[in-house]
Amino acid sequence: MFYRLSGVRHFSYTGDRSLYRIPFERNAALALLAAAILAPWIIGELTLTSLVQPWLIWTSAALGLNLVVGWAGQLHLGYAAVMGVGAYAGTHAARSGVPWEIAIVLAGFASMVIGSVFSIAALRVKGLYLALTTLAMQFVIDWSIVHLSVVSGGALASLRAPDMSLLGFEINGTAGLYYVALAWCVLVTIFMMNLRRSALGRALMAVREKDYAAEIIGVRSFVFKLVAFAASSFIAGVSGAVLIATYYHIVTPDQFSTQVSIQVLAMVIVGGLGSIIGTYLGTALILIMPGLVAALFHGATELFDLRIGVETLAHLPNAAYGALIMGCLLWEPLGLGRLYHNMRSYLIAWPFGYLKK
Amino acid sequence: MDWILFLELAANGAVTGLLYAMVAISIVLIFKSSAVPNLAQGALVMVGAYAVLAFSDWLGLPMWLAIPAAMVFMFGLGIGIERHALRRLAGQPIIMILMMTLGLDIFLRGITLAAFGGSARRMDLGISDDPLFVGQILMSRVHLTGAAVALMVFAALVLFFRTRRGIRLRAISNDYVASWSVGIGVEQGVALSWALAAVISTIAGVFWGAVQGVDQSLSLLLLKSLTVAVLGGLDSLPGAIVAGILLGVLESVVSGYLDPLVGGGSRELVVAVTLILTVLIRPHGLFGDRSVERI
Numbered sequence: 001m002f003y004r005l006s007g008v009r010h011f012s013y014t015g016d017r018s019l020y021r022i023p024f025e026r027n028a029a030l031a032l033l034a035a036a037i038l039a040p041w042i043i044g045e046l047t048l049t050s051l052v053q054p055w056l057i058w059t060s061a062a063l064g065l066n067l068v069v070g071w072a073g074q075l076h077l078g079y080a081a082v083m084g085v086g087a088y089a090g091t092h093a094a095r096s097g098v099p100w101e102i103a104i105v106l107a108g109f110a111s112m113v114i115g116s117v118f119s120i121a122a123l124r125v126k127g128l129y130l131a132l133t134t135l136a137m138q139f140v141i142d143w144s145i146v147h148l149s150v151v152s153g154g155a156l157a158s159l160r161a162p163d164m165s166l167l168g169f170e171i172n173g174t175a176g177l178y179y180v181a182l183a184w185c186v187l188v189t190i191f192m193m194n195l196r197r198s199a200l201g202r203a204l205m206a207v208r209e210k211d212y213a214a215e216i217i218g219v220r221s222f223v224f225k226l227v228a229f230a231a232s233s234f235i236a237g238v239s240g241a242v243l244i245a246t247y248y249h250i251v252t253p254d255q256f257s258t259q260v261s262i263q264v265l266a267m268v269i270v271g272g273l274g275s276i277i278g279t280y281l282g283t284a285l286i287l288i289m290p291g292l293v294a295a296l297f298h299g300a301t302e303l304f305d306l307r308i309g310v311e312t313l314a315h316l317p318n319a320a321y322g323a324l325i326m327g328c329l330l331w332e333p334l335g336l337g338r339l340y341h342n343m344r345s346y347l348i349a350w351p352f353g354y355l356k357k
Numbered sequence: 358m359d360w361i362l363f364l365e366l367a368a369n370g371a372v373t374g375l376l377y378a379m380v381a382i383s384i385v386l387i388f389k390s391s392a393v394p395n396l397a398q399g400a401l402v403m404v405g406a407y408a409v410l411a412f413s414d415w416l417g418l419p420m421w422l423a424i425p426a427a428m429v430f431m432f433g434l435g436i437g438i439e440r441h442a443l444r445r446l447a448g449q450p451i452i453m454i455l456m457m458t459l460g461l462d463i464f465l466r467g468i469t470l471a472a473f474g475g476s477a478r479r480m481d482l483g484i485s486d487d488p489l490f491v492g493q494i495l496m497s498r499v500h501l502t503g504a505a506v507a508l509m510v511f512a513a514l515v516l517f518f519r520t521r522r523g524i525r526l527r528a529i530s531n532d533y534v535a536s537w538s539v540g541i542g543v544e545q546g547v548a549l550s551w552a553l554a555a556v557i558s559t560i561a562g563v564f565w566g567a568v569q570g571v572d573q574s575l576s577l578l579l580l581k582s583l584t585v586a587v588l589g590g591l592d593s594l595p596g597a598i599v600a601g602i603l604l605g606v607l608e609s610v611v612s613g614y615l616d617p618l619v620g621g622g623s624r625e626l627v628v629a630v631t632l633i634l635t636v637l638i639r640p641h642g643l644f645g646d647r648s649v650e651r652i
Contacts (some may be wrong), residue, residue: 075452109623121633125640127451128394132587133636139580147619269456315471322464330445345383348489 002347009313017197026173036182040175049174049247051288055177056185057243059283062267063188063276064235069140069265070274073208075131078138079236079264083120084256085141086111087244088151091161091251100164100245104125107241108234114141115233119226126211146253154270158252164245177246184242188235192276204228266321270328271335278337289324290317310316358490365494367606372496374605375504377566379561379583381589382510382595383554388591389530390550393443394451396458399579400465401555404433406562407469410478420482424563428556435555439548446523466576475573480566503564506651510557511598524548530592580625584632590645600643604631 003024010016021028065079084242090107094100121133146153164171164180171177195201203224204213211221244251255264263286271282294317301308332338349355385434387395395401408430410422442461446454482499489496517523528536529546537543565575585604589596608627615623635642 069452075455077455121637125636127638128455129587131451131455132394132583133633135580136584136632136636138631139625140633142583143622143626143629147622262463264445265456266460269452269519273452309474311474312471314466315475317467319464319471322460322462325460326442326457326464329453329460330442333446333449333453 002350005348019193033186034187040178045174048178051182053178054247055284055287056181057239057247058264058267058287059280060185061236061239062264062271062279062283063192064232064239065264065313066268066271066274066276066279067192067195067204067235068228068232068266069268070094070272071195071205072225074119074225074228075127075130076118076229076232077258077261077265078118078134078141079232080142080256080258080260081138082111082115082233082236083240083243083260083264084145084253084265085114085239087251087256088145088159089237090241091159091244092151094162094245095159101166104238104241104245108238111237111240112230112234115225115236116230118233119229122225123222128259135258135261139259142253142257142283144291145256152253158250160250161248180246181242186236188239189276200224202235261268266325269335270325272337273335275337275341277340278335281336282338285324286321290323293317293320293350361493362377362613363610364463366609368491368494369500370606370609371602372500372504373609374585374601374603375507375598376500376561376564376601377578377581377585377605378598378601379503379510379557379564380578381585381601382507382514382594383557383561384586385548385589385591385597386554386557387512388586389594390526391439391443391447391547393454394458394583395554396455396579396583397438397462397465397491398554398558398582399464399576400462400469401431401435401558402562402565402578403429403571403573403575404434404465404469404562406480406507406566406575407473408559409563409566410473410480410571421612422552424559429557430561431555432552435552436548438555439551443551444547445542455502462579463575466573470573477570477572478566480571482563482567484567497568499564499567506560507601508598510560511594514594522549526570531651538586580632581628584628584635586642587632587640588635588642590642592646593642593644596642596644604628604632 003022005022008022010021020029035042039052043052061079061083065076068074068076085109089110090103093103093106098106118134118137121137122130125133149157164177166180169176171180194269195204199259203214203219204227206217206219207228208222211225214221214224231325240256248255267283268279269282270285271280272278297308297313297316300306301313311341328335346353380398382398383401384395384398387393405427408427409420409423412418412426413420416423416426418426438461442457446457482502484499486503487498487500489501518527523588525536525541526546526549528539528541529543533543536546560569561578562575565578569575581604585601586597588604589598589600608624608631611627612623615627
């Protein structure tokens, strides 16, 4: 009934390869986009700035990580450090008078250079050892950011990002900043969706499945691993800069710690490797979960007059966050994206469930 | 060059390194039997230390009774973790297993701090804080005791691997399919290695708690012990001891001379750089013999 297939026929290869093969999906995506554009008028300002905007920015960052982990199959435990490089590069550029539109691109390129260093490890080892190396590189970059006062302005310093202006327009007010985040997220999403049907994306998937088999059929895994790390680092850098420019407004070293790397990886894993809609859902779940659990326990203490200490309440969301990751891996290793996919294939055949899609 | 300073840094580093090695042994035990890199090792050490505190503070047991009680508890916890979290992931890609141990790390830390609160606690072993002069070198009694215990743990493990049960574990780490076919319970073996690792984590937690207090920072031991384990070879127990001493000396000496120049905090850097260089130059470590899949 939903996702109607009846009457949908493609008479050309271009049509068959189109982004949305089912009109309902295209319409749903357009409706979502329209809702996102109208969001400043629909939902409250607090929800917009404290929930929707960080969701969009972290989703674009997580999509970048999904490119390297989900598509190219390379483990990356130092993603937040790459975002941090972009954030600092963008902020420093903007502070020294470079216009924001150039500063953001510069941030992307700075991250791309540093992030490609990570791939040197990827070209030598894989699997567990790659994960450990990227983790260690995260520590090295964190350490450099904190200890090079040229970068961070001192260990405990925080740098203020100048107000944003793009293409001659002063961007102030919640709606303007929201649109910047939305535009970047839409851009990354479109890039990732097209990746699936482009030569680059297929080459990355070939490398993921078996790198020497890819080499045999003429896909140079060396080059494509490098490209995957470079592209994802660019996305990370711009996302980091956008995060600072539109959301945090101040950059400090601890915003991009190892914990953040693990958090972004958790978004990707909970959402589902290689799934775009899954990344959106996973990011949303990871972001709202701590507040939800805190509210739940807070409500429970008031309702049942429990005596739970303040510190206990403060640490329970963390435990729930860990439990969420573990539960997700145990019961749905392919993530929320898989759940959506199951629902979709069920609805395609509904109410004739006995028909195979 | 000031030789006394150098010797003091090196000696203290070696002793600290043996304490790292104790944590690294746990990682090696688990990796040997099941090829699972346990990134929750830091959290296990922390839980072990808190378990000792729970038995001594909440139940009022004396320390010599609280530590064995905590070890029994951690034995059960190790078996539980293997049974319920990791056994079901067998055969999944490595990223799933890594993420599971990371999730476990977050979960264990969260639940421990929820139960005990975030403020640091003292672990009183009854070892005096008075400095000990060996020749002209200043050393800490707690560290020395810990290092001796680390060597004892290692010796006990060497002896254990000569028993019937230990030989089974060695067979599993060698080839688990072949072990299955001759009737060795691979699942029980892997569970046993997790339990042993958790018990050793408790001992490590006791000494690290005595050295730096019991709080969340115990879980930061992960990076150092992981580096020791990789440097020694992820499947080599003697490697963990040698690499522990090596990394301890390196870290202490380098940061001793570098810290005044860069304004402190270079210990983490030395460890991270050692890890990167090890993986890039010799991924199987000093004594590991498992061939790493390279490109």
